[in-house]
Structure formats: C-alpha cells, structure tokens
Amino acid sequence: xxxxxxxxxxxxxxxxxxxxxxxxxxxxxxxxxxxxxxxxxxxxxxxxxxxxxxxxxxxxxxxxxxxxxxxxxxxxxxxxxxxxxxxxxxxxxxxxxxxxxxxxxxxxxxxxxxxxxxxxxxxxxxxxxxxxxxxxxxxxxxxxxxxxxxxxxxxxxxxxxxxxxxxxxxxxxxxxxxxxxxxxxxxxxxxxxxxxxxxxxxxxxxxxxxxxxxxxxxxxxxxxxxxxxxxxxxxxxxxxxxxxxxxxxxxxxxxxxxxxxxxxxxxxxxxxxxxxxxxxxxxxxxxxxxxxxxxxxxxxxxxxxxxxxxxxxxxxxxxxxxxxxxxxxxxxxxxxxxxxxxxxxxxxxxxxxxxxxxxxxxxxxxxxxxxxxxxxxxxxxxxxxxxxxxxxxxxxxxxxxxxxxxxxxxxxxxxxxxxxxxxxxxxxxxxxxxxxxxxxx
Amino acid sequence: xxxxxxxxxxxxxxxxxxxxxxxxxxxxxxxxxxxxxxxxxxxxxxxxxxxxxxxxxxxxxxxxxxxxxxxxxxxxxxxxxxxxxxxxxxxxxxxxxxxxxxxxxxxxxxxxxxxxxxxxxxxxxxxxxxxxxxxxxxxxxxxxxxxxxxxxxxxxxxxxxxxxxxxxxxxxxxxxxxxxxxxxxxxxxxxxxxxxxxxxxxxxxxxxxxxxxxxxxxxxxxxxxxxxxxxxxxxxxxxxxxxxxxxxxxxxxxxxxxxxxxxxxxxxxxxxxxxxxxxxxxxxxxxxxxxxxxxxxxxxxxxxxxxxxxxxxxxxxxxxxxxxxxxxxxxxxxxxxxxxxxxxxxxxxxxxxxxxxxxxxxxxxxxxxxxxxxxxxxxxxxxxxxxxxxxxxxxxxxxxxxxxxxxxxxxxxxxxxxxxxxxxxxxxxxxxxxxxxxxxx
Ligand SMILES: Cc1cc2nc3c(=O)[nH]c(=O)nc-3n(C[C@H](O)[C@H](O)[C@H](O)COP(=O)(O)O)c2cc1C
Ligand SMILES: Cc1cc2nc3c(=O)[nH]c(=O)nc-3n(C[C@H](O)[C@H](O)[C@H](O)COP(=O)(O)O)c2cc1C
Numbered sequence: 061x062x063x064x065x066x067x068x069x070x071x072x073x074x075x076x077x078x079x080x081x082x083x084x085x086x087x088x089x090x091x092x093x094x095x096x097x098x099x100x101x102x103x104x105x106x107x108x109x110x111x112x113x114x115x116x117x118x119x120x121x122x123x124x125x126x127x128x129x130x131x132x133x134x135x136x137x138x139x140x141x142x143x144x145x146x147x148x149x150x151x152x153x154x155x156x157x158x159x160x161x162x163x164x165x166x167x168x169x170x171x172x173x174x175x176x177x178x179x180x181x182x183x184x185x186x187x188x189x190x191x192x193x194x195x196x197x198x199x200x201x202x203x204x205x206x207x208x209x210x211x212x213x214x215x216x217x218x219x220x221x222x223x224x225x226x227x228x229x230x231x232x233x234x235x236x237x238x239x240x241x242x243x244x245x246x247x248x249x250x251x252x253x254x255x256x257x258x259x260x261x262x263x264x265x266x267x268x269x270x271x272x273x274x275x276x277x278x279x280x281x282x283x284x285x286x287x288x289x290x291x292x293x294x295x296x297x298x299x300x301x302x303x304x305x306x307x308x309x310x311x312x313x314x315x316x317x318x319x320x321x322x323x324x325x326x327x328x329x330x331x332x333x334x335x336x337x338x339x340x341x342x343x344x345x346x347x348x349x350x351x352x353x354x355x356x357x358x359x360x361x362x363x364x365x366x367x368x369x370x371x372x373x374x375x376x377x378x379x380x381x382x383x384x385x386x387x388x389x390x391x392x393x394x395x396x397x398x399x400x401x402x403x404x405x406x407x408x409x410x411x412x413x414x415x416x417x418x419x420x421x422x423x424x425x426x427x428x429x430x431x432x433x434x435x436x437x438x439x440x441x442x443x444x445x446x447x448x449x450x451x452x453x454x455x456x457x458x459x460x461x462x463x464x465x466x467x468x469x470x471x472x473x474x475x476x477x478x479x480x481x482x483x484x485x486x487x488x489x490x491x492x493x494x495x496x497x498x499x500x501x
Numbered sequence: 502x503x504x505x506x507x508x509x510x511x512x513x514x515x516x517x518x519x520x521x522x523x524x525x526x527x528x529x530x531x532x533x534x535x536x537x538x539x540x541x542x543x544x545x546x547x548x549x550x551x552x553x554x555x556x557x558x559x560x561x562x563x564x565x566x567x568x569x570x571x572x573x574x575x576x577x578x579x580x581x582x583x584x585x586x587x588x589x590x591x592x593x594x595x596x597x598x599x600x601x602x603x604x605x606x607x608x609x610x611x612x613x614x615x616x617x618x619x620x621x622x623x624x625x626x627x628x629x630x631x632x633x634x635x636x637x638x639x640x641x642x643x644x645x646x647x648x649x650x651x652x653x654x655x656x657x658x659x660x661x662x663x664x665x666x667x668x669x670x671x672x673x674x675x676x677x678x679x680x681x682x683x684x685x686x687x688x689x690x691x692x693x694x695x696x697x698x699x700x701x702x703x704x705x706x707x708x709x710x711x712x713x714x715x716x717x718x719x720x721x722x723x724x725x726x727x728x729x730x731x732x733x734x735x736x737x738x739x740x741x742x743x744x745x746x747x748x749x750x751x752x753x754x755x756x757x758x759x760x761x762x763x764x765x766x767x768x769x770x771x772x773x774x775x776x777x778x779x780x781x782x783x784x785x786x787x788x789x790x791x792x793x794x795x796x797x798x799x800x801x802x803x804x805x806x807x808x809x810x811x812x813x814x815x816x817x818x819x820x821x822x823x824x825x826x827x828x829x830x831x832x833x834x835x836x837x838x839x840x841x842x843x844x845x846x847x848x849x850x851x852x853x854x855x856x857x858x859x860x861x862x863x864x865x866x867x868x869x870x871x872x873x874x875x876x877x878x879x880x881x882x883x884x885x886x887x888x889x890x891x892x893x894x895x896x897x898x899x900x901x902x903x904x905x906x907x908x909x910x911x912x913x914x915x916x917x918x919x920x921x922x923x924x925x926x927x928x929x930x931x932x933x934x935x936x937x938x939x940x941x942x
Contacts, residue, residue: 083674083681090674094617094706096587120610122704126682131704136614142583146537161604165638169561173577176535197606199698233524233531240524241567257640263563263572265535
C-alpha cells in the first residue's frame with residue numbers, strides 16, 4: 061500500500077503575491093496585475109513543483125485601498141486559466157465562480173469548455189459569495205445565507221446535469237459514415253428550481269476527466285452540507301490544528317450523510333509562506349514588504365493580547381510586565397500563537413513580521429519549518445493538503461518549490477511526479493459524469 | 502488622400518467551416534469542434550491574410566440535427582478568444598455576448614480582461630439574442646423585442662461606464678513612491694436602470710485601445726437605434742446590393758441622430774465563399790459537402806421560384822417550360838439570384854451548389870469572382886467591408902487569403918498590412934473611454 065500523500069495547491073491572485081507590498085519588491089514587474097505572461101510564468105513555476113492545482117479566488121469587487129495596494133483578484137479568472145491551460149500541461153486549474161451572481165448555463169458552459177481546453181484539468185470552486193460590495197456590482201443586496209445556499213444547491217445540480225447532458229459516448233464524429241453525434245445519447249435536463257432553471261442540453265462532449273471537479277469554500281453548517289454533497293475538495297481557512305481537524309471532520313461527516321465515502325472530500329487549508337535561508341532573513345523580507353502597515357496592526361495586536369502596546373517602539377520586545385499581563389483573546393484564533401511568538405522575545409516589529417495577523421497560518425523562515433508545519437497538520441488529521449499563498453511571485457514560489465518540496469518528497473509526504481494527467485487523477489477523485497446518483501435532490 | 506479601403510472579418514464558428522458537411526471533408530480534423538489548437542490555427546490563417554477581425558457568433562443553444570451536423574457555435578467564445586489572443590498579435594477579436602442573458606458586470610469584466618490580454622484587440626458584439634431555445638437555457642421565455650432592446654441599451658451603457666470607472670491614468674504602479682493607483686481617478690458608476698444596475702468600479706485599467714469596440718447584429722429599427730448610439734461596426738446579413746445599401750443607410754442615419762459622424766459606424770455584411778480554380782471545381786467541392794441536403798432544398802427552391810421541381814432529377818437543368826413559368830418569390834430576397842442562376846442552364850444540382858439557399862450571398866468559383874463581388878458592393882455604398890464565412894477551415898481560409906486578398910490589394914481595395922496594433926486602429930474607430938459623452942442617456 062502506498063502511503064497517503066498530501067495535495068498542494070497554489071493561490072494565484074493579482075499577479076504579485078499575497079503580501080500587500082509584494083508589487084513593490086525588487087525583481088517584481090509592477091505591471092504583473094494586467095500581465096497574462098506573468099500569470100503563465102507563475103503557473104509554470106507551480107507546475108515545476110508538481111503542485112496538484114492552482115486556486116484562483118474571485119470576488120468580484122475592489123475592496124482594498126488601491127492608493128497603496130493592488131486589488132486582490134485576477135482581472136478575470138477564466139481568461140487567466142485559459143491562458144494557463146494552453147501553456148501548461150499537468151497542473152489542475154481551479155477557479156472560483158459565484159453561484160449567487162452567475163447563470164447556471166453560463167457557468168456550466170465556461171467551466172466545461174475550460175475542461176476540454178485543458179484536457180481534463182478544470183475545477184470549479186462553487187461559492188455563494190459574501191459582501192454587500194459584491195452584490196452591489198450586480199445591483200442587488202446580498203441575499204440571506206439560506207437563500208444563497210438554496211440557490212447554490214440548485215445551481216450545482218443544474219451545472220452538473222448540463223455537464224452530463226451530452227452522454228459520454230454521444231460524440232461519434234465519424235467522417236466515413238457521416239454520423240456526427242448520437243442524438244439518442246443527448247438529452248435536455250429540464251430542471252426547474254425555486255431560484256434557477258435550465259432546459260439544455262449543453263452542447264459539449266466529455267473531457268478527459270469527464271467533467272470539472274467541484275471545490276467549495278465556506279465555513280458554516282450550510283457550507284458543510286453543500287460541500288458534503290457535491291465537493292471533492294474544500295478550500296479552507298484554519299489557524300490551528302484543532303480548528304482544522306474540526307472543520308475537516310465536519311466536511312467528512314457531511315459527505316457521509318450524503319451517502320459518500322468521506323475520503324472523497326479533501327480538506328485543504330491555506331498556508332502563507334516567506335521562505336528564506338534563515339528566520340532573520342525571512343523576517344527582513346516580510347518587513348520590507350509590510351512594515352508600512354505595522355502601526356495599524358499594533359492596534360489590532362493589542363486587542364488580541366489584551367495589553368497596551370506602543371506603535372512608536374517597534375524595535376523593542378514586549379516588556380516583562382506586558383507579557384505577564386497578556387492573555388490571548390478568545391475572539392481571535394490567532395491570539396495564542398501571537399502571544400507565543402511574543403514570549404520568544406522578538407521585537408514588536410518582528411512579532412508582526414511573523415505574520416501573526418495574516419489570513420492564514422504563516423511560515424516565515426527556512427524551508428524545513430514549512431515542511432514541519434505541513435507534516436504536523438497532515439499527520440494530525442487536520443488537512444489533506446494545503447493551498448500555498450507565497451508572499452511574492454515569482455521568487456516566493458521558487459523558494460517553496462526548491463526548498464520545501466524536496467523535503468516533503470524526501471519524507472514521502474508529497475509525490476515526485478504527477479500520477480496522471482487530469483485533476484481527478486491528481487486528487488484521487490472518483491469518476492463522475494453528470495449528477496452524482498448517490499446524492500439525493 | 503488615401504483611398505477608402507474595405508474591412509474584412511472572418512467567421513470563426515464550430516471549428517470546421519460554414520458548410521454543414523465541412524466536418525467530413527478530407528484534410529479536416531474531425532475533432533476540431535473541441536480543439537483549441539484548430540481554432541488558433543484558423544485564426545492565424547486569417548491574420549496571415551491581414552483580416553481586421555475574427556467574428557464569433559454565439560447562441561447559445563443546440564439547434565441543428567447533431568446526428569449529421571456539428572453544433573453551430575464555439576464551445577465558449579471567450580475562452581476561444583483567450584487562446585487566440587495569446588497566439589496571434591494583430592487580428593481583432595470580436596465575440597458575441599448576449600445583453601439579455603448576461604449580467605452587465607460579468608460582461609464588462611470579461612471583455613475588458615480580453616482587451617488587456619490581447620493588447621487592445623477586443624470587440625463585443627452586443628446582441629439581444631433570439632429564439633425560445635436560447636431563453637429556455639436560462640429558464641425563461643424570450644422577452645419582447647421592446648424589453649430586450651430596453652435592457653440592451655442599459656446594459657451597453659453600464660458596461661461602458663464600468664469600463665471607464667478606472668480613469669485612464671489612474672493606474673500609477675510606481676514602485677519607488679509606493680503609489681499603486683490614484684484613488685481620485687477611480688469612481689463607482691452607481692447606475693440603476695429599469696432592467697439592470699451596477700455600482701462598480703470595475704477594477705481594470707485601460708487597454709492599449711482604451712476599451713473594447715462595440716459591434717451589433719440585428720435588422721430591426723430597434724437594432725438601428727441601438728447600433729446608431731453605441732456601435733462602431735454592424736455584423737450584417739444582406740442578399741442584395743439594394744438591401745445592403747438600405748441597411749447601411751439606416752445605421753448611418755441612426756448614428757447621425759445620435760450625434761455621431763455616420764462614418765463612425767461600419768456596415769459589414771456576410772459573404773460565404775468556396776474558392777477554387779474554376780467554377781466547376783468549386784461547384785464540385787460544394788456538392789461533396791452538401792449534396793445530402795439537396796432533396797429538402799429542392800422543396801424550398803420550388804417556393805422561391807414558384808414552379809414544381811423534381812428532386813429525383815438533380816442532373817437536369819430546369820426545362821424551358823419551368824423557366825418560363827418561374828417568377829421570383831417576393832418573400833425571399835434570394836429568389837431573383839436563384840432564378841438568374843437557373844437561367845444560365847445549370848443542372849438542378851449545380852443551381853443548389855451555387856448556394857442560392859444559403860444564409861448569405863455565396864461565391865462559388867475562382868478568386869476573381871469574390872473580388873469582383875466585394876468591389877461591386879463596396880463601391881456601390883452597400884458595405885464598408887465583409888465578414889467572410891469560408892466553406893471549410895482551414896484550406897477554405899487559405900484559398901481566400903492566397904486568392905482573393907492579393908487581387909483586392911492589387912486593386913487598392915484592401916490594405917497590405919495592419920496600420921496599427923489595436924482593433925480601433927484597424928477599424929478607424931475613434932478613441933473612446935467610458936461612455937460616449939455625445940450619446941444621450
Ligand atoms: C478559505 C475561504 C476562501 C474563500 N474564497 C472565496 C472566494 O474566492 N470568493 C468568494 O466570493 N467567496 C469566498 N469565500 C467566502 C464564501 O464563499 C462564503 O461566502 C463565506 O465563507 C460565507 O459563507 P459561510 O457562512 O458558509 O462561511 C471563501 C471562504 C473561505 C473560508
Ligand atoms: C448578421 C446577424 C448575425 C447575428 N448573430 C447573432 C449571434 O451571434 N447571436 C445571437 O444571439 N443573435 C445573433 N443575431 C440575432 C440578433 O441578435 C437579434 O436577436 C435578431 O436579429 C432579432 O433582432 P432584430 O429584430 O433587431 O433583428 C444576429 C443577427 C444578424 C442579422
């Protein structure tokens with residue numbers, strides 16, 4: 061029996077990397093935001109590292125302060141992946157597509173076309189979207205969670221039914237007999253829900269993996285139910301092993317309730333990395349990128365630790381009195397880790413440079429620290445893999461690929477090459493074409 | 502003063518060519534329907550011919566008899582053009598996008614992203630869609646023409662406003678100062694119509710041509726009004742010089758009513774071509790592809806000519822009595838041409854092989870006949886150019902490029918090379934960013 065190995069995805073965002081200051085770093089092309097060449101190079105770097113997939117989040121809205129920061133997202137996730145599909149050969153291509161703000165027919169068509177284009181490497185991160193700013197771009201208020209998830213269930217079912225509407229061997233294309241397709245193996249779907257409907261058929265034959273793989277991202281019980289029925293993988297956000305394990309269990313249980321084998325759903329939390337030869341070099345790299353934001357982050361760190369801190373004295377470690385008085389806030393799961401770092405005696409600047417207030421767990425240090433973190437979570441049943449958000453494209457990807465990947469491979473925790481050609485192969489996801497007959501409607 | 506020259510576009514459809522039997526022809530890859538490689542090769546052939554643009558129609562629905570014919574459309578027009586954008590450098594990229602079945606924000610984002618990706622070569626054929634089969638894919642009945650065109654006006658305005666929401670010099674991306682963008686030059690649009698609304702901004706800076714060019718396709722007075730306000734080019738369908746001239750005049754008049762120079766709107770009717778060394782070889786090529794459909798077409802030809810015809814005697818020309826009794830049907834603008842061909846003494850099979858019942862005027866013959874047709878229409882004020890629908894990709898494109906294009910160039914009717922790099926350059930369309938201030942809302 062081969063040992064269970066981890067899945068690694070890479071966050072492909074605005075073209076610069078996950079840190080707000082990444083776009084200013086030396087060696088970074090400041091035009092990467094609009095450069096499809098840059099995105100293709102970054103995808104190739106991840107493919108060199110044998111990553112199973114790229115993950116492209118999507119709002120869409122412009123929420124950051126663009127005076128100083130790049131917008132968070134790709135110009136358009138599907139067009140980016142179209143370029144990447146043509147210029148890579150193995151890595152999976154997972155784009156976020158909102159079930160709330162898209163027509164099911166349009167989603168079905170574009171994702172299945174991407175699946176054909178990439179020869180079976182497409183995945184759809186089906187999310188319900190959040191944020192009034194996103195809804196406003198569609199002239200709407202954000203519907204309630206119940207309504208969004210209601211529509212999401214219908215939308216995923218419609219999309220999968222449309223994907224299956226051209227039967228798997230319907231496309232004959234036999235020039236001699238003149239038979240193009242077998243009409244008897246093509247059927248409209250005629251699905252009508254409370255929120256969405258479509259007749260079909262969608263005129264696209266199967267890809268090398270049949271149809272795209274469903275991903276989901278969300279943390280509520282509604283999210284567990286949706287993913288439990290349809291998703292092969294979950295894009296997660298957990299700060300601790302305990303939380304990750306609980307999330308993973310919740311998704312696995314939901315899959316079982318839907319009549320599936322819990323191993324069919326992979327829980328993949330995020331991990332941000334700044335890899336350098338040693339901790340000091342890595343901290344300095346982070347400081348160069350994000351120090352500008354530290355004064356406001358000090359304010360937030362105060363709340364996490366429950367003590368007053370002085371943002372004008374970033375050079376100093378927390379005093380003995382501050383450390384004694386500090387206690388981690390129960391309202392922020394990152395607080396205990398932040399306090400532990402502070403207790404190691406780092407200056408306030410270095411505490412913040414450790415990424416203690418970032419969106420995901422952060423490794424700032426040598427490659428082996430990232431490998432150790434990943435191994436610990438993986439072996440504790442907290443993760444089936446990770447989606448990596450490198451601090452800066454492109455050398456942040458290379459540092460991970462050349463540093464962390466070989467250690468994981470050496471330890472037998474990560475594959476040395478792709479086992480197959482499709483995203484289903486990479487994830488070990490079972491074959492599926494059309495709706496999953498085990499999942500009740 | 503340089504002489505006025507014609508614009509040429511190429512229809513890029515299902516990957517085979519415009520004739521129903523194209524997919525069966527020798528030398529055609531029967532898998533072209535799902536092959537993005539094939540589409541890219543076809544686009545390159547058109548670019549070799551210095552065509553100003555590719556035109557991709559879109560339904561989306563599956564209306565043909567797929568037992569024998571390929572569906573009409575690209576798997577997905579935007580993903581096809583993304584591939585083509587990366588692998589060509591000059592040719593314009595015009596995709597059809599329905600104003601009835603898409604959210605304006607999604608249209609705005611994807612077309613502007615394509616414009617960035619192609620360095621200023623994108624065009625949006627903004628159509629209202631027709632057909633209950635299309636509407637059914639969105640769980641709807643087709644709205645009335647008034648409602649569809651009402652929504653179309655709002656959608657085009659919203660999309661153009663979103664395109665302009667990042668001011669032309671808003672994107673600073675200065676690594677030294679740390680200024681990413683100038684927030685003061687970015688503004689939400691906050692447009693609310695009767696059908697659609699959006700807040701914005703759309704987080705995409707300008708392309709090399711500012712923003713995509715608007716095309717339109719439609720024949721009614723509503724279509725004239727819409728195109729007159731917003732379109733730089735009209736994808737037309739006219740069978741006679743008189744009709745084309747009337748259509749062209751109607752669009753030009755509508756542009757004038759909207760406060761524009763009528764030369765800003767180009768009327769571009771379709772032309773189908775089967776180019777071969779002589780008429781006989783061209784007819785035989787057509788027969789090989791479409792003869793299977795001739796019996797049913799004979800039925801239709803009877804109605805066009807007002808005489809009984811015998812579909813079992815395709816080898817014979819029409820008799821003297823039939824020709825004497827025939828008179829062109831006023832209900833079909835193709836009828837006079839069909840009768841003229843019949844009077845030349847061709848067999849019934851050859852009459853049909855002339856394409857007298859096709860979607861556009863058809864040239865079946867040597868290259869000079871296509872060039873003569875185009876010159877006659879162009880000089881009669883019936884067209885500013887043509888969109889060519891070759892019978893078969895890819896040798897049907899090559900036959901046009903190597904045969905017709907040099908003749909037109911020799912006559913000074915078609916450019917010898919691209920004058921610029923953007924679609925606006927190719928069309929002579931004036932600069933525009935955001936809404937056109939001359940067009941009233
Ligand atoms: C790790 C993670 C990634 C997410 N990525 C996206 C995204 O790319 N786009 C998006 O619209 N929402 C994204 N979401 C938000 C979810 O779509 C969802 O709207 C939100 O989590 C609220 O739903 P919930 O109550 O089920 O958690 C993400 C959520 C998580 C946890
Ligand atoms: C030459 C031509 C090409 C067209 N191409 C498309 C197309 O690609 N997709 C589409 O949905 N409709 C297309 N249409 C249909 C128009 O969108 C429109 O729905 C139809 O012409 C009815 O509108 P009207 O009454 O203004 O003519 C086309 C129409 C014409 C004349």
